[in-house]
Amino acid sequence: MRFFGIFLLFLSLSSCTSQTKKINGASFVAYGIPVDESHTEPLVTKINANFAAVMPFGFIRSLNNPEIIHNTERQWFGETRAGAKQYSEELRKQNIKIMVKPHIWIRRGEFTGFLNMETEEDWKALENSYTNFILEYAQLAQEIDAEIFCIGTELENFTLKRPKYWNNLIDDIKKIYKGKLTYAANWDEYKRTPFWGKLDFIGIDAYFPVSDEQTPTFEKSMEGWLKHKPVIKSYSDKFQKPILFTEYGYRSVDYSGKEPWKFDRSMTEVNLEAQVNTTKALYETFWQEDWFAGGFIWKWFVNYDKSGGKENNQFTPQNKPVEQVIKTYYSLEKS
Incomplete structure (x- = not known):
């Protein structure tokens, strides 16, 4: 009996520490038309993804x-409720799980983290508008049985100045949606996000600087993570929640590891090796950690054959050498 008890204890400890199935995801970009198998199948055949973030706007x-304007006829199909549902249904046919991740776009590409109202009346109006926006997609997430729902993306000023609203909003979302919840905090925001304890994942858009080199080497990129990784893990430990990279990735451009969040046109020199080395270092740093849930590569366009390529200097990995790197790490385990 003593041996049997020790055996049960071993099984219990093993189940607590064993690595769970990773979320090997891609951010599936909204487009102006419905999608079909030709648009969704490359996620599996090219990178072995098992998750996709569907992103209405x-x-x-x-x-x-x-005022948040949403779900209108003037938007691209994929940015609407109907589009997000149709995308999700087609992705399901490839056995791809879904995170519904609503985004806000501010005119001229202003950073959403700086959203700031000038009066209490306007703050209340924003709260009412955001509630209508996010609950619409919480209802959709419940309707399609999405595995994860992201309650917001890079809204630091809003979350810090209106914490009571956000706590109440999470309660309202939970009345509608019964799956797992996260929030997509910017890489330099997550340490101040006030409601991690109420969510299932600590979500981070992981554009951490890792190297100042023109062509970051794999080794230097690994070194660059040494200052970030312990801090990230400490938040997992503090809240007893897994870390989820709600976005991650690097441009195929010179100095890709210096300020990875940049997408402006001032950085133009294509550097495919830089993208490969920084991406591989991220996987080597995190993908085997038990406290790390996985992540969503930024970003994947629906028309595979016309996307990316060796002359492209943007984030997408499509038709670039880094694609094989992703597939290699996404193939380490099956879901």
């Missing part, structure tokens, strides 16, 4: 405007 006219 709302639009705001300026950083101090409280």
